[in-house]
Amino acid sequence: MTKSKKKAAANEATEQERFGRKEYESELKRLHVELVKVQQWVVEKGLRVCIVFEGRDGAGKGGTIKAITERVSPRVFRVVALPAPTDREKTQMYAQRYLTHLPAAGEVVIFDRSWYNRAGVERVMGFCTEDQSRKFLAVTPLLEKLMVESGIILLKYWLEVSADEQTRRLQDRIKDGRKLWKLSPMDLKSYARWDDYTRARDEMFAASDTSWAPWYMARSEDKRRVRLNIISHLLKQIPYKDxxxxxxxxxxxxxxxxxxxAAPYPFKMVEERF
Structure with a gap:
């Protein structure tokens, strides 16, 4: 069998393994009911939950976060996706701008990328020095221990996607006008640095995978499966009652x-085109 045929067969097998839409929606609905129960428990008990999502561009972080939050209250489940730091923030302690977003009682805060930018994109793309990245990795476990000992439930997820699947997803963004906004110039520059990101990821894991704040890796080849797997997992990490x-x-x-x-007010009606 030629290399191209093997690749085609592998892609076909992957497609066959993907979750069907009806099965996916049925299971997601069941998990959403449990997330609502978690939400009520978090509010009732004043819990503080912090969930970190990291992974390469196209790994499915945004879709997974949307699957978690689409049926719960944004007042309880708050998503944080910070832009590039301002000139003022660049002069602050590195983690300072993230600390202000940590959860208060009755909140679940989800970071769509987090302080680990310093170990990933900033390091790989040269936005910080190697020394700055090494110092960050040295102190981060201590910072996270402080968070956990203060009572925060901290969950860290890495979404792992293959090079071929990443390429397919990024090409899909280019072709689909609804997804083009997801593709930034930095994504295109980062695309060529696969091995550099792999090395940075491995060093990040080695330095910050601790007993009090472990990393959980989720295979993200199938977007539906990874969403269900992560929601199922996080439900087990937050003890709750119905x-x-x-x-x-x-x-x-x-x-x-x-x-x-009703008064005969002259409403400006929306045209019913559909």
Whole structure:
């Protein structure tokens, strides 16, 4: 079998292994119900949860975060995706701008990329020196120990995607006008540095995979599977009880409709084209 045929067969096998939409949506709905229970428990008990997502461009971080948050309250589940630091922030202690976003009681904060930028993109693309990156990796476990000992539940996820799948996803962004915004000039520059990112990732793991704040790696070849796997995993990391059975919800009796006659206001109506 030629190399091209082997690759085609591998791609076909991968496609066959992918979750079907109906099965995926059914399982996701079940997990969303559990996330709502977690939300109520976090609020009731004043828990503080911090979830970090890292991975290469195109690994599926944004889609996974959306799957987690689409059925819960944004007042409880807060997503933090910081832009490049301002001139003022560049003069501060490196982690300072991240610390202000850590959760208060009753909050779940999700970092779409985090302080680990210094160990990844900043290091690989030359936005910090090797010395700065090494010092960051030396002190980060201590910072995270302080976070955990203060009562924060800290979860760190790395989404692992293959080079071929990353290429396919980035090409898809180029072709799809709905996804083009996801592709930045930095993504294109980073694309050519696969081995550099792999080396940076390995050194990051070696320095910051601790007993109090371990890294969890999730295979991200199939976006649907990785979303379900991560949600299932994080549910197990946050001990919670179901409070929904204590809430008996029923619609109240509505008063008679029609006593008030709506004014003939000249509304500017939206054209019904569909």
């Amino acid at each position: 409070l929904t059975h204590e809430q008996k919800v029923a619609l109240p009796k509505r008063g008679k409709i029609g006593k008030y006659k």
